[in-house]
Amino acid sequence: MIRDLRPRLRLYLVTDPQLCRDAGLENTVRQAVDGGVTMVQLRNKHATTAARIDMARALRDVLSGTGVPLIINDDVEAAVAADVDGAHVGQGDISAADARAMLGPDKILGLSCENAQAVHAVNPAVVDYLGLGPVFGTTTKADHKQPIGFDGLAGLVAQSPLPNVAIGGLKAKHQRAVLEGGADGLAVVSAICGQPDATAAARAFAETEAKL
Structure with missing residues (x-):
């Protein structure tokens, strides 16, 4: 496992099957x-485990040699079968302890956390x-929890015992507020997926950070 995840959380891409449809996932x-x-998270809520395994194996080949970790959302079985770098689970999914037992050490x-209790x-x-998060509401995740805003994010960051990434409706224009709030990075979906030029869209975050 990558021992210091903080640099890898800086710009965390979460894929969306509809937004990536025209350009293609890979x-x-x-x-x-x-x-x-x-960092890249494969998220496709409506795919089968078998389909997620196939997509993950294709993305694993794309990312080979880049040092960018590949994570699968919610489907720990697929993460194990595809031998990717790990998995991400929510509060309503498999327990973190069970996910760890399946993944190994x-x-x-x-793990997603929406409030201080979590x-x-x-x-x-x-x-x-x-x-x-979610910091803001987002159409890419219909069942998201109540948005917490930047103040709520800063509060959770202050209590977090682990590296963390802000999630929920984030764009390049939000990067300053996210990083100044103490988060290690931000997860984005539509800010990159579905954009006419995904390279330029991702680069906009680096350019914004360089101005901080």
Whole structure:
């Protein structure tokens, strides 16, 4: 496992099957990494485990040699079968302890936390990083929890025992507020997926950060 995840959480791409449809999943991810994406999460809520395994194996080939970790959302079985870098689970999914038991000790495990109670319940011996939010509402995740805003994000960051990434409706224009709030990075979907040039869209985050 990557021992210091913080640099890898800086610009965390979460894929969306509809937004990536025209350019293609593999091409979108390839372009995004060329633009500076530091971590990739395969998220496809409606795919079967078998389909996720196939997609993950294709993305694993795309990312080979880049040093960019590949995580699968919600489907720990697919993460194990495809031998990717890890999995990310939510509060309503498989428990973090069960996910860790399936993944083994050397894979990355992320956990979504929407409130202080969830953050306080985290076992740092089991989980490697936290996804905090949603900061804003987003159409890419219809069942998201109540948005917490930047103040809520800063509050969760202050209580987090682990590296963390802000999630939920974030764009390049939000990067300053996210990083100044103490988060290690931000997870984005539509800010890169579905954009005419995924490389340029990802690069916009690096350019924004350079001005901070």
